Amino acid sequence: MKILVCISKTPDTTSKISFKENNTKFEESGVQWIINPYDEWYALVRAIELKEKDASIQLHLISVGGADYDPVIRKALALGGDEAIRINATNNDSYFIAVQIAEVAKQGGYDLILTGKETIDYNSSSVGGMLAELLDVPYISLATKVEVNNSAATVNREIEGGEETDEVSLPVVISCQKGVAEQRIPNMRGIMAARTKPLKVIEPAAVEALTNVVSYELPAPKAGVKLVAADNVQELVRLLHEEAKVI
Amino acid sequence: MVLIFVDHSDSEIKKSSYEVLSYGAALAEKLGTSAEALLLGAVKDDLATLGNYGVSKVHQVSNDALNNLDAQVYARAVADAVTSLNADVIVFSHNQTGKAVAPRVAARLKAGLVAGAVALPDTSNGFVVKKNVFSGKAFANVNITSAIKIISLNPNSFQVKQTGGTASVEQLNITVSEPKVKVTSVNKVKGEVPLTEAEIVVSGGRGLKGPENWKMVEDLAHELHAATACSRPVADAGWRPHHEHVGQTGIQIAPNLYIAIGISGAIQHLAGVNRSKTIVVINKDPEAPFFKAADYGIVGDAFEVVPKLTDEIKKLKG
Known part of the structure; x- marks a missing residue:
């Protein structure tokens, strides 16, 4: 069996977000870069668990990004996986990214493709679904549990107000979230091994992006908190009812 | 034409659908075109009442294969509906269903998607949609450059507006493919508000x-x-x-x-x-x-x- 895990690089969750060049670019200085948590904690770790149970599984990682992605890809390889592929292109458009991954995935004949449910920077939840469509295979989104045997997957996925269990034949694309696996810390052996694992860099396919970011903005600051004394809860209820009009 | 995808579960139209209907109707007015709704499957609600949220027509595709969500089947049906109805803009909710279906429709139609929109597009220079980025810490204004445009609206981002109108309901005849995803159990927390x-x-x-x-x-x-x-x-x-x-x-x-x-x-x-x-x-x-x-x-x-x-x-x- 062959598994492909899609890896994005995102700012650390504690990063202060700011913009430069007239709010057209993300201010990267001082930002710590991490593997997108959904890609790492859930998609990648689950794939590693499956490989631990069946050593014949080939596990490949794929990213779309510039050379600045390499440290993050090595970090992912330190957790596990046999090799990584980086498509050498920088673009924020989900369709552009999905086409690049689809080109590689078509050649690779993967049975299972895992992504995180979204990246914590663009929050679009889009690449997995687009990839599935481009490969003409089923897509199960927002998975909370993924079990795989040779030819099929059993997946729990989030629905409104609960979960459902789905059965689907491979190949399939699945987007993963909490529940699928638990976060792991890479060990020294993994970190050493990652240095010599293959990281192939390939040039992107010619495709036009369908969207582009014109500018960014920060939310308007809050006016400031109105404090109510702990023995005057009645006043809070009055404010919520009469001023905020939310109850 | 702006086509609005109406999501439902347990035979009832979801609250988020009224938001996207109101959003789509406001967008159609802004673009000087009509707003129409698309519903896959069947619900208990009287579909003509969706006119109250600003759509003139509701297109329904009734087929048992649509009772469960298989994103592949849904996306094909939506894309075929878009083509046969000649829609220019498609609006989804950025909820569980929208996240499964909208990206597939986008790839199928080669249509730019802004996922997680929080406001109506600015059409003064292109088609620029404001969306949530950095997990709520910022917004991006994203221009869609393709001919067909898709927006998925973040839940609770747009005020529902009732217009008092009534919609005509039409059955849409499109081929629905066989689902490949089999739903074996559904576990919903009863009585709680999602x-x-x-x-x-x-x-x-x-x-x-x-x-x-x-x-x-x-x-x-x-x-x-x-x-x-x-x-x-x-x-x-x-x-x-x-x-x-x-x-x-x-x-x-x-x-x-x-x-x-x-x-x-x-x-x-x-x-x-x-x-x-x-x-x-x-x-x-x-x-x-x-x-x-x-x-x-x-x-x-x-x-x-x-x-x-x-x-x-x-x-x-x-």
Whole structure:
């Protein structure tokens, strides 16, 4: 069996977000870069668990990004996986990214493709679904549990107000979230091994992006908190009812 | 034409669908075109009443294969409907269904998608849609350059508007493919308000000291007809189920009112809730960072304040 895990690089969750060049670019200085948590904690770790149970599984990682992605890809390889592929292109458009991954995935004949449910920077939840469509295979989104045997997957996925269990034949694309696996810390052996694992860099396919970011903005600051004394809860209820009009 | 995807579950149209209908109708008016709705499957509701949310026509594809969501089957049906009806813009909710289907439709039609929109497009120079990025810490204005455009709207981002209109309902005849995903069981939490659809959310953190103290959170939520939520440490400790965890790596919500009890307000937690219209923080630590992001606050012991708050709300409602 062959598994492909899609890896994005995102700012650390504690990063202060700011913009430069007239709010057209993300201010990267001082930002710590991490593997997108959904890609790492859930998609990648689950794939590693499956490989631990069946050593014949080939596990490949794929990213779309510039050379600045390499440290993050090595970090992912330190957790596990046999090799990584980086498509050498920088673009924020989900369709552009999905086409690049689809080109590689078509050649690779993967049975299972895992992504995180979204990246914590663009929050679009889009690449997995687009990839599935481009490969003409089923897509199960927002998975909370993924079990795989040779030819099929059993997946729990989030629905409104609960979960459902789905059965689907491979190949399939699945987007993963909490529940699928638990976060792991890479060990020294993994970190050493990652240095010599293959990281192939390939040039992107010619495709036009369908969207582009014109500018960014920060939310308007809050006016400031109105404090109510702990023995005057009645006043809070009055404010919520009469001023905020939310109850 | 603006085509609005109407989502439903348990034979009922979802609340988020009324938001996207109102959004799509406002967008059509802005573009000087018509707004029409597309419903896959069947619901109990009278579809003509969707006219009340600004659409002139409702296209229904009735087919048993559409009773469960298989994103591949749905996307094909939506794409075929778009082509046969000649729609220029498609609007989804950025909910569980929208996240499964909209990207597939986008790839199938080679249509640019802005996922998680929070406002109507600015059409003065292109087709620029404001969307949530960096998990609620910022917005991006994204231009869609393709001929067909797709927007998925963040839940609770657009005011529902009733127009008093009636829509004509037409059966749309398109071929529906065989589902490849088999749903073997559905497990819904009965009687609770789904977190992502809730207008009011009451949330608890480590300050509540243990799972045995959640009754007062639930009592308050019950009085407000609110959903309950929690911070990440609480879910990680197993005090509350993971599906209640709101924050950057949990569920992101934007209710009208968010009441945070015993939550300090770490940046990751704020990222999941800071689009809430009104935030109330109850915390005994006056230095808790959450107060900086709050509209109203009480510095005090949750174990005293929360039961009083529940009583006062009872009085207000009674």
